[in-house]
Amino acid sequence: xxxxxxxxxxxxxxxxxxxxxxxxxxxxxxxxxxxxxxxxxxxxxxxxxxxxxxxxxxxxxxxxxxxxxxxxxxxxxxxxxxxxxxxxxxxxxxxxxxxxxxxxxxxxxxxxxxxxxxxxxxxxxxxxxxxxxxxxxxxxxxxxxxxxxxxxxxxxxxxxxxxxxxxxx
Amino acid sequence: xxxxxxxxxxxxxxxxxxxxxxxxxxxxxxxxxxxxxxxxxxxxxxxxxxxxxxxxxxxxxxxxxxxxxxxxxxxxxxxxxxxxxxxxxxxxxxxxxxxxxxxxxxxxxxxxxxxxxxxxxxxxxxxxxxxxxxxxxxxxxxxxxxxxxxxxxxxxxxxxxxxx
Numbered sequence: 041x042x043x044x045x046x047x048x049x050x051x052x053x054x055x056x057x058x059x060x061x062x063x064x065x066x067x068x069x070x071x072x073x074x075x076x077x078x079x080x081x082x083x084x085x086x087x088x089x090x091x092x093x094x095x096x097x098x099x100x101x102x103x104x105x106x107x108x109x110x111x112x113x114x115x116x117x118x119x120x121x122x123x124x125x126x127x128x129x130x131x132x133x134x135x136x137x138x139x140x141x142x143x144x145x146x147x148x149x150x151x152x153x154x155x156x157x158x159x160x161x162x163x164x165x166x167x168x169x170x171x172x173x174x175x176x177x178x179x180x181x182x183x184x185x186x187x188x189x190x191x192x193x194x195x196x197x198x199x200x201x202x203x204x205x206x207x208x209x
Numbered sequence: 210x211x212x213x214x215x216x217x218x219x220x221x222x223x224x225x226x227x228x229x230x231x232x233x234x235x236x237x238x239x240x241x242x243x244x245x246x247x248x249x250x251x252x253x254x255x256x257x258x259x260x261x262x263x264x265x266x267x268x269x270x271x272x273x274x275x276x277x278x279x280x281x282x283x284x285x286x287x288x289x290x291x292x293x294x295x296x297x298x299x300x301x302x303x304x305x306x307x308x309x310x311x312x313x314x315x316x317x318x319x320x321x322x323x324x325x326x327x328x329x330x331x332x333x334x335x336x337x338x339x340x341x342x343x344x345x346x347x348x349x350x351x352x353x354x355x356x357x358x359x360x361x362x363x364x365x366x367x368x369x370x371x372x373x
Contacts, residue, residue, distance in 0.1 A: 048300045051369050054309055057296075121316065124288025131284075132221075137211040141218055148222065148327045152285060155319035162359075163312035170366045191323075198327070202334045206215040 055167040056111050062160050063103045064116035069096050069153065072126045080146055081139045082201050088193050089150070095186050102179045110173070125153050140205035147198045154191040161187060219331045220276050226324050227267045227278040229286035233317060234260050236290050240310055245303045246368070248361045249311065256354050263347045270340050289316050304368040311362045318355040325351060 048054045073093040080086045107114035129149025136142035161184040168177035212218050237260065241253035271278045293313025300309040325348040332341035 048305065048309070050301075051305060051308065054296075054300060054305060054312075057299075058312065061292075119292070121285075121288040121292040125285045128225075128283070128285040132212075132218075135212045135221070136218065137213045141212060141215060144215065144331075145212070145218060148324075151323040151327060152320055155323035156289070156316055159316040159319035160312075163315060166362060166366065167308070170370055195326070195330075198330060202215065202331060205218070206334055 051167060052110075052171060055164065055171060056107070057117065058160065058164050058167065059103060059107050059110075060115060060117035061119045062157075062164060063100065063107065063114060065119040065122040065157065065160065066096055066100045066103060067116055068119065068122045068126060070100065072129075076129070076133075076146055076150065079133055080143060082143045082197065082204075085143055085147065085197050085201065088190070088197060092150075092190050095190070099183045099186070102183060106176045106179060110176070121156060122153070125149070125156060129153070138205070140201060143201045144198065144205045147194050147201060151191055151194050151198075154187050154194065157187045158184060158191065215331060215335060219328065219335060220274065221281070222324065222328055222331070223267065223270060223274075223276075224278060224281040225283045225285075226321075226328065227264070227271075228281050228283040229321065229324065230260055230264050230267065232283065232286050232290055234264070236294070239294075240297070240314065243297060243302070244307055244310065246307050246361065246365055248364060249307050252354075252357050252361050253314070255357075259350050259354065263350070266343050266347055270343060273340060286317070286320060289313070289320055293317070304365050307365045308362070308369060311358050311365065315355055315358050318351055318358065321351045322348065322355065 048057060070093065073089055073096065077086055077089045077093065080089055104114040126149075129146070129152070132145040132149055133142055136145045161180055165177050165180040165184060168174070168180055212221055234257065237253055237257040241250050241257065244250040244253060268278055290313075293310070293316070296309045296313055297306060300306040325344055329341050329344040329348060332338075332344055
């Protein structure tokens with residue numbers, strides 16, 4: 041199958057492209073998370089990031105399965121937006137000189153990443169519905185739910201970590 | 210400059226968001242122009258006016274903090290907008306390009322929702338209630354804009370299905 045698409049002719053092509061970009065996003069997250077887990081100091085934050093790493097591995101498997109079925113292969117297409125979000129998060133972490141502030145910065149970055157994924161999986165699930173690919177839509181909805189849950193967990197951790205960061209100031 | 214306090218992190222992130230909003234005001238007119246659906250065009254135009262209001266609110270907050278809004282480029286937003294522009298160019302014009310633009314615009318909205326949500330929490334925790342309220346207003350509008358895009362996408366989906 042020709043995977044370099046000059047102009048996207050239809051929704052199916054747009055859908056495949058978005059899935060390939062998402063696959064690249066997830067793979068970047070898999071590479072980025074271990075560093076974030078390492079620098080996190082709050083135990084609950086470390087655990088949340090660690091369980092999100094395991095979740096992301098499953099999410100990659102789901103994307104590969106969907107792409108394999110519709111496109112015959114699962115080739116990632118570089119997600120530059122996620123690269124920028126991870127770079128931005130790493131900058132914030134490097135800039136933070138205090139542990140609790142660094143945890144707060146880490147959470148902010150992680151939530152931007154979660155929201156990117158929520159928007160992307162939401163759009164992909166919509167496309168799957170329109171294309172009548174209900175099985176895909178179901179798998180994508182599972183991931184979407186996990187991303188939303190991760191985002192909420194980060195919010196609740198932030199509620200604890202931020203006051204500590206403020207005290208440290 | 211090292212960020213050693215919540216206050217500093219808060220100001221830094223505000224600067225980041227100010228840069229993000231400024232970048233959005235440059236992208237939205239192009240998106241409105243490229244939209245085939247009149248509903249989508251209207252949604253982009255409406256959000257353009259809202260975004261100008263968001264920038265004014267941020268300027269007001271910087272004034273209250275006696276800080277300058279300048280000094281940062283939001284690389285995260287730049288990446289999201291670049292991706293959106295590329296995907297807009299790739300899609301055939303008409304409902305399909307509208308779909309691609311909606312997918313991109315919702316990523317932008319979600320970035321903003323995450324950023325405004327965090328900043329509002331920081332403001333509350335730093336005891337800056339008035340600033341938290343201003344940020345809350347914008348957060349509400351970003352969420353509404355995201356919902357509106359979902360509604361418009363339902364219509365566009367139907368058109369795409371008819372065209373298929």
